[in-house]
Amino acid sequence: MTTTKAPKKLRSQEWFDNPDNPGMTALYLERYLNYGLTREELQSGKPIIGIAQTGSDLSPCNRHHIELAKRVRDGIIAAGGIPFEFPVHPIQETGKRPGAALDRNLAYLGLVEVLFGYPLDGVVLTIGCDKTTPAMLMGAATVNIPAIALSVGPMLNGWHRGERTGSGTIVWKSREKLSSGEINYDEFMDIVASSAPSVGYCNTMGTATTMNSLAEALGMELPGGAAIPAPYRERGQTAYDTGKRIVDMVREDLKPSDIMTRAAFENAIVINSAIGGSTNAPIHLNAIARHLDIPLDNDDWQAIGHDVPLLVNLQPAGEYLGEDYHRAGGVPAVVAELMKARKLPHPGALTVNGKSIGANCENAENFNTDVIKPYDAPLKRQAGFINLKGNLFDSAIMKTSVISEEFRARYLSNPDDPEAFEGIAEVFDGPEDYHHRIDDPNLALDENSILIMRGTGPIGYPGAAEVVNMQPPAYLLKKGIHALPCLGDGRQSGTSGSPSILNASPEAAVNGGLALVKSGDHLRIDLRKGTANILIDDEELQKRKDDLIAAGGYKYPASQTPWQAIQRGMVGQLDEGMVLKPAVEFQRIAQTKGLPRDNH
Numbered sequence: 001m002t003t004t005k006a007p008k009k010l011r012s013q014e015w016f017d018n019p020d021n022p023g024m025t026a027l028y029l030e031r032y033l034n035y036g037l038t039r040e041e042l043q044s045g046k047p048i049i050g051i052a053q054t055g056s057d058l059s060p061c062n063r064h065h066i067e068l069a070k071r072v073r074d075g076i077i078a079a080g081g082i083p084f085e086f087p088v089h090p091i092q093e094t095g096k097r098p099g100a101a102l103d104r105n106l107a108y109l110g111l112v113e114v115l116f117g118y119p120l121d122g123v124v125l126t127i128g129c130d131k132t133t134p135a136m137l138m139g140a141a142t143v144n145i146p147a148i149a150l151s152v153g154p155m156l157n158g159w160h161r162g163e164r165t166g167s168g169t170i171v172w173k174s175r176e177k178l179s180s181g182e183i184n185y186d187e188f189m190d191i192v193a194s195s196a197p198s199v200g201y202c203n204t205m206g207t208a209t210t211m212n213s214l215a216e217a218l219g220m221e222l223p224g225g226a227a228i229p230a231p232y233r234e235r236g237q238t239a240y241d242t243g244k245r246i247v248d249m250v251r252e253d254l255k256p257s258d259i260m261t262r263a264a265f266e267n268a269i270v271i272n273s274a275i276g277g278s279t280n281a282p283i284h285l286n287a288i289a290r291h292l293d294i295p296l297d298n299d300d301w302q303a304i305g306h307d308v309p310l311l312v313n314l315q316p317a318g319e320y321l322g323e324d325y326h327r328a329g330g331v332p333a334v335v336a337e338l339m340k341a342r343k344l345p346h347p348g349a350l351t352v353n354g355k356s357i358g359a360n361c362e363n364a365e366n367f368n369t370d371v372i373k374p375y376d377a378p379l380k381r382q383a384g385f386i387n388l389k390g391n392l393f394d395s396a397i398m399k400t401s402v403i404s405e406e407f408r409a410r411y412l413s414n415p416d417d418p419e420a421f422e423g424i425a426e427v428f429d430g431p432e433d434y435h436h437r438i439d440d441p442n443l444a445l446d447e448n449s450i451l452i453m454r455g456t457g458p459i460g461y462p463g464a465a466e467v468v469n470m471q472p473p474a475y476l477l478k479k480g481i482h483a484l485p486c487l488g489d490g491r492q493s494g495t496s497g498s499p500s501i502l503n504a505s506p507e508a509a510v511n512g513g514l515a516l517v518k519s520g521d522h523l524r525i526d527l528r529k530g531t532a533n534i535l536i537d538d539e540e541l542q543k544r545k546d547d548l549i550a551a552g553g554y555k556y557p558a559s560q561t562p563w564q565a566i567q568r569g570m571v572g573q574l575d576e577g578m579v580l581k582p583a584v585e586f587q588r589i590a591q592t593k594g595l596p597r598d599n600h
């Protein structure tokens with residue numbers, strides 16, 4: 001499928017070439033002429049292309065975009081456009097406290113104001129670190145001017161003593177060894193540093209590689225663009241091609257709403273299961289969809305994604321890392337495997353290059369079937385998410401592809417009650433409480449314990465922190481118990497191999513079911529039925545709720561910054577994408593709200 005649309009007056013010309021209002025036109029033009037740009041350039045109908053720059057010294061995962069933007073500029077100029085690079089509020093997953101997710105909606109708001117308020121005809125979205133990708137796609141969806149995403153790419157593979165060390169995943173594995181005394185603090189630091197050997201984002205299938213792969217799956221990146229490691233030659237070349245392509249997209253008036261359709265989201269859900277994508281993906285894709293007025297929820301993730309097998313053998317669900325993923329063929333090779341099995345739901349979905357995802361990928365070669373498994377010989381069958389419900393919450397996600405053999409044998413193998421387990425709750429109010437008490441022998445935790453982390457959702461821990469993957473106490477680790485069931489209203493790193501029950505909505509901070517659980521309560525989780533319940537009767541549960549509300553509701557720490565307070569007042573829950581409620585009413589503003597008014 002290709003797109004050809006009649007040329008229309010460029011948006012930027014309303015600023016730069018409006019003879020009906022010479023005063024304003026002169027004012028809009030004069031300062032931009034100071035860059036050495038000529039009137040001829042700005043008034044001849046050349047598309048003005050924004051480069052939304054997410055790289056900075058505060059955001060190491062995206063910092064390489066500062067280099068790549070040079071090649072994007074070259075591409076834009078080569079295709080007859082004019083590049084205008086501008087900064088985006090930095091979001092660094094590993095650096096920002098109390099959590100980078102708090103800033104996703106802030107960066108989104110900033111991008112919307114820039115795209116709407118300046119003379120831009122199209123935009124290159126420089127994506128990478130976890131939240132930069134959804135923030136940019138949400139902004140592009142809202143303003144709906146032609147947009148194309150460029151990944152910064154993963155870091156090179158990490159190595160330590162001849163073994164691959166993957167971002168994040170090695171932290172969770174090695175902290176167990178540190179706790180049980182197998183390695184010391186310095187060794188721990190060296191092992192973790194080895195996993196971050198170059199520019200780029202996490203080299204595992206963490207949230208960054210997931211979200212960049214899904215940006216490609218949604219059709220918003222050039223084919224093959226997600227997996228190229230940041231330092232590779234092809235990365236700069238893709239940057240150049242991306243710059244060239246956005247100019248033509250403006251000429252074709254190919255907009256995010258033409259590409260990110262319900263069909264594209266359904267493709268992305270299937271591809272997410274096949275790559276073993278992060279539990280953060282439903283949050284962000286549900287959010288992007290909301291900004292496009294496309295219905296999408298966690299029931300869709302289970303219905304469309306659960307039966308899809310795991311094909312990509314990357315950590316944390318598998319063994320390899322980002323360079324291997326790229327060399328095996330990246331997203332196009334995964335899509336080709338799905339297509340051969342007729343499991344890509346919508347091969348006809350349009351992508352930024354003007355062709356369908358099916359046309360782009362059907363002949364893509366899989367160069368390493370140990371890294372990208374054929375559909376009929378997957379790493380795991382039925383590897384998508386389960387959407388659990390019950391009196392504990394209305395929705396919480398469990399990633400089945402990271403359920404280990406040890407976990408399955410201990411919790412999910414009772415022949416009389418397959419896929420279900422019961423346990424006794426130990427409740428922690430936030431990560432501080434967990435760190436303070438987990439090794440206390442008086443808790444007497446054992447394999448029947450279920451660890452609960454609450455107060456960590458979008459309101460309780462503003463933005464919802466990645467704190468739910470809790471390791472067992474040292475005394476259980478030493479006995480060989482590497483994972484207890486974990487459950488929480490916060491999130492978990494996409495690099496974690498723990499099969500936690502995450503993103504529970506509504507959260508404790510709005511007096512959801514988790515606020516009512518007490519340590520010692522019996523819980524029942526049934527993966528086949530998709531249920532998670534406290535085993536107490538409804539009357540007792542209602543009484544606990546009444547008592548909690550009478551006592552003023554679940555308590556959480558006060559806001560520490562203005563944005564924390566503002567967002568807390570208007571943010572939704574994780575199952576609905578943690579979006580700002582008023583913001584979703586502003587879908588497609590460039591089409592529905594006209595142009596902004598003149599400023600003088």
Ligand SMILES: CC(C)(O)[C@@H](O)C(=O)O
Nearest residue numbers: 093168206207493494495
């Ligand atoms: C590893 C991080 C920082 O936790 C994140 O990038 C993720 O994968 O979720």
